[in-house]
Amino acid sequence: MLRWMMKGWPGPVLFALLAGEASAQAPAEPLLFWRLRTLGVDEETSGRIEQVLRREIGRVPGVRLLEENLTRRVIQEQPELARCVGEPDCLVKLGRGVGAGKVVTGVLGTLGDVFSLDLRLFDVGAGLEVRRVSQTWGGPESTTIEAMRQIAARLLKPDSYRGNLELKTSLDRVKVYIDGDLVGTTPLPEPLRLSPGRHALKLERAGFRDFQQFVDVVFDRTVAVDVVMEGSGVSGVVSSERAEDVFSLGLKAGVISNLHATVGPKVTLEAGWRLPVWGGRLALLLESGAWALWESRTAWSESQGWIEVDGRALVWPVELSLLLRLLPDYPFSPYVGVGGAFYLVWQTLAPQGLPEQSFRDGVFGFQGFCGLEQRLGPGVLLLEVRFQWARLGLDPEQGGMSGQLGGLGALVGYRFMM
Incomplete structure (x- = not known):
């Protein structure tokens, strides 16, 4: 029989980190982000907003954002491109020089505490502007991050610029109308994918008073609506928005x-x-x-x-x-x-x-x-x-x-x- 008694073994408690990296699937087409032109925005603020915008553009599925330093070689060969402030000809030359399929640039301005951003997307092969979107915002840094997420999705993947409306009713066979259009009958098989903004929701079933309410749909979020129908009355509750990542x-x-x-x-x-x-x-x-x-x-x-x-x-x-x-x-x-x-x-x-x-x-x-x-x-x-x-x-x-x-x-x- 053994009796084990610990005798102090000196030495510090050691610990180390194991590094890991998540790999992402390589997108099909490279994209160049060219610096923003500013109107009334100081250099420090514009640099911070531009950094957030670059990060959110790089997170859009199917986009491979090229490194900013790739343009240096092109500018050394064609110095006049350093003065490019959004003209299609110089943007196309920059894009071709770095091997980009598309180029993004824009104008950042401010009025008081409100910022505005106008972004344009150019197709390098066609030499044309293919899309243009604008965004205004104000408030804390978290508002800036959300604004950059939205404008990046609207510019590069407009089909993904959607929010969810999750509808639950106490009865089945209730007709669901969104902005006056019939979209289905309850129970709905899945949440409705709608463009962000205010939508008119109407529920209709024979023998019950119609339920009508405006619902604000938010990008990349789910808004839940629970409606109870009893007798000839109807009541509904719109929950606060929640993240889709459940x-x-x-x-x-x-x-x-x-x-x-x-x-x-x-x-x-x-x-x-x-x-x-x-x-x-x-x-x-x-x-x-x-x-x-x-x-x-x-x-x-x-x-x-x-x-x-x-x-x-x-x-x-x-x-x-x-x-x-x-x-x-x-x-x-x-x-x-x-x-x-x-x-x-x-x-x-x-x-x-x-x-x-x-x-x-x-x-x-x-x-x-x-x-x-x-x-x-x-x-x-x-x-x-x-x-x-x-x-x-x-x-x-x-x-x-x-x-x-x-x-x-x-x-x-x-x-x-x-």
Whole structure:
């Protein structure tokens, strides 16, 4: 029989990051963004808005945004192009010089606290302007980000500039009219895809008073309308808009220490559900994966005194957490979370000069974490710092490791939003 007693093993708690990168499918046609002409906007503000616009253009599906520095070689060969401020001829020459199929440019202006942006899209092959859109906005930085998302979609993928109207009625066979046109009968098989803006909704069924209401549809959001029909009356509730990204699937990898100056790799799969409260800032996360630990330490044996022990463990965690996104409308969104976990642990101890011993344990613990999300493609890249803890319950008299499991660690990953 062995009694294991921990003898302090000095050393800092180490942890490192595993890098990961989400790859996106290469688009068919390259696009050049040429600098904006400004009217009454200072250089710092225009540079910040232009940076946000470039980022949102690069996120439009099917668009490969060319690097800005590619135009330097073309300008060295044709210096007059440096003075191009939106004329079709010089834009076409710039586009051909860098191998772009299309070129985007425009004019940014301001009047008081309100900004206006006029963008034009040129086809390099045809040498013609193919589309022109305008946008006005004012307010905090999050408003600027949303305005750039909208104008990029309207200019490059106008068919994708839509919002959803989700309609539920207490009765079936109710005729649904949008702006005077019959679009279907309840129950509708899926939400209605409508252009952003105000629409007139009308519901009609024989024997009931018509339900009529204006509904504001927002780009890339879902507005839910619940209508109750009873007797000859009718009532309806229009919920606040919510993000379309209700569910998420993610993969994270990194390292976690075990509070004994050792670290081990951890890989986690997660499934999330955005709760329909507080503007979609709250989400439930269910996580599971694998976590491995290795440890060498000095322990006490009643028969041999202090001896060296090599230990290893494989942990299967099942973790349920509540996540709070602090700034969900920003491109870099911080978040925090807290939750509980169940850990199934397989341990193996190899004492010097003694037979190897194996144990299994199941324990409950808790965890807390904070991180940062960066929108990329159909989801978000994330960087997360996590603390998790549980107490192992094996009796030392039976030869087990009675101690703590978990500690501080870091994870990186990608979360697909659906």
